[in-house]
Amino acid sequence: MADARSAPESLPPAFLEFLQENGLDPMMYSMVDTxxxxxxxxxxxxxxxxxxxxxxxxxxxxxxxxxxxxxxxxxxxxxxxxxxxxxxxxxIDAASGAAVLALDVQPGEHVLDLCAAPGAKLCMLADMLGGRGSLTGVDVAKHRLAACRTMLQKYSLGDRCRLFVADGTSFSILPVNSSLGNGEGSTCHKDNGSTLSEWTSKRSWKDRQKSKKVLVDAECTHDGSIKHIQKFEFWGWKTLDRRVLDAERTDDLLHLQLRLLTNGFKLLKTGGSLVYSTCSLTVAQNENVVQQFLCKHSSAELQKIDSADSWPCRSGSIFKTLRFDPATSQTSGLFVAKFTKLQI
Structure with missing residues (x-):
């Protein structure tokens, strides 16, 4: 159990209690400068x-x-x-890069990033595809997805990716050869080959294409990012109470994470791979979500991440899952689990 007495003095008591309840060492937040x-x-x-x-x-x-x-x-x-x-x-943090690398994306594959903003992982995926296959980025916040579009254009990747403003828990993929402006979205903007569209559902499930690779870097409490937590010193600790510690919000997040993972898996081809990650270090948002998901999906199987043999991370409490943390990895905290879809 974490020892609150050894914590940095700036952290508020409520957050120290949160860390203690989750068995997390508060001293990692003193490593922000290292x-x-x-x-x-x-x-x-x-x-x-x-x-x-x-x-x-x-x-x-x-x-x-x-x-x-x-x-x-x-x-x-x-x-x-x-x-x-x-x-x-x-x-882009090295741990986040590892989550993308875990997908083992190959040129020519169809890849879906279900929580794409702010865009660095999307750029990395586009580079890995090498101009072949397709890449679709989804985010529920229009302004955040617009930032993704700007980033893709900046790195000359705007013509390799379609972006949709959509709820990742209900999004489904348009066929790659469909026109993005044919009424499937309520708005559509084109700029230097990059497209941002608000997605609406107008096709049957069987007409929708599924992806070979899916990334679900889910919304979370971000407690694993020591630089993010440090920002609350300027935003105010009451903001942290609302965003991280509020029990109702945490329950909503757990429900959201499971729904994102479930829909991402639904959009995955048989034999394909899905990576679920969060920058939380809590068991509730990671191993517990994975366990709930596996109990409900007999065609889902955790997959070993072969490239992780050389990574500076440790195993999660579920076999084949991984955890990055500041002390072990010299990165932000990140949980990574990789699934494959079996033929049932």
């Missing part, structure tokens, strides 16, 4: 590393276990750099 910041280098930009290092005034330390990822000091800001503005680098 955990590296991670960036992903756009493929093909390796020759620009010396100039990027010169501009950022730091060394880019290659992450040995994650292709195209580099660690930089946590205090380095990239948003104002030319490398970022010109689409050579973007920020």
């Amino acid at each position: 955990i590296p910041r991670y960036i992903r280098l756009k493929p093909g930009m390796e020759p620009h590393i010396p100039e990027i290092q010169s501009e950022l005034k730091c060394h880019l330390n290659k992450v040995s276990w994650l292709p195209d990822f580099y660690a930089i000091p946590p205090q380095v800001q990239i948003a104002s750099s030319m490398a970022y503005q010109q689409g050579k680098i973007y920020g």
